[in-house]
Amino acid sequence: MKEIKTSAITQAIARLCQEANFGLGEDVLSALKQAQKTEQSPLGREVLSQLIENARIAQEERRPLCQDCGTAVVFLEIGQEIHITGGDLNAAVKEGVRQGYAEGYLRKAMVSQPFSSRINTKDNTPPVIHAEIVAGDKLKITVMPKGGGAENMSRLAMLMPSDGRQGIIDLVVKTVDDAGGNSCPPLIIGMGIGGTAEKAMLLAKKALLRKVAQPNPDPEIAELEKEILAQVNALGIGPMGFGGNTTALAVHAEVMPTHITSLPVAVNLQCHSARHKEAIL
């Protein structure tokens, strides 16, 4: 049985926290560059070019892309053939986040007791960990620093089955419209449809990890993504809400079966600073 030491996991996570905060993925950069060609508003185009310039500076100087270095959301896909040794896995992940945020001069944004004392934990822990057991003998780690501005504008709705496709479109368009410039558009819109309440939101978040603008392999879902993207971009919100036709770069929807009474729809918004990095141990 393949063994993976928790110390290796800590080390990988510390590195990924920094890489994700300093470097925008090539897919995000090329989507921003593509949008520069299609954005109608001169101010909107200028915002896009400044975002591209910002990404260059961040990478060169190892300075965070955004001062909001996010909640550290960590996805673990644990191959069922591996054995993790050397201590508690969750503690190892937490330690990796602590080290990464300290070494990278990243902003620590987590507060304890969310509705009263709100005292900063000072090391950006705890992370939010989503672990699942998968086939194989690998451990895949993805670190997604998730900024507050866009996360705050996310929505979950338990629609009526009769609301159907149109109900889903209306929900997403309204969510993006209500968010306006607050969510730092241009956005990537993550959607989870089906499952249960919590599963729908997890699907929506995972949809954000997909390569930007890569459609869902199911043609019916890909068509829904395309239609929502067109409607969202017709809202006129534009880059940073200053007006324009680039309110979103992409819509990514993930779908799964649900209960006979239900149509859960989750919308998780991702700002243009769409940061995530992965490693396989």
Add this chain to the structure above:
Amino acid sequence: MNILSPIKEEVIEKLTVGTRVLISGVIYTARDAAHYRLIQALDKGGKLPFDLEGQTLYYMGPSPARPGQVIGSAGPTTSSRMDIYTPRLLAAGIRAMIGKGSRSPEVREAIKKYKAVYLVTIGGAGALLAKSIKQAEVIAYEDLGAEAIMRLTVENFPAIVANDIYGQDLFEQGKAKYQKGRK
């Protein structure tokens, strides 16, 4: 348009929605937690950490500076979280605010009433915006960490007028111009 902060009244009168400005001078950072404390100090008639008269607030909490850097990344946070405190601070002397996203009707009204201005800059461009910050010093509420109040000296800090004393709104105007279909 190049402007100096604190921004004089006659300059504020010239700042209409969509005007691009490059700000030089002194601005103060304050986010939700610092706003709460400023309001508490005003309520108690206590001493404020700086004289608010005519000053500019930047809704920003930076990432930590590396050794040798003035500041880490330093872009704006969502202004609407400050809306509940803003009219009170405008009444107390604040004349300009820099953030991201739109403001409440109450804030827009107070901007007209007190002859103030709301400016926006690019959210998520914190590495780029840090280049315009030449000095940074924590002056109050150090225990708040990234949310402490800092006095910043800026040079050609880029921003756009989003709400002016004439009641105009950049977000409404921009959206109306580029919205398709249902108007």
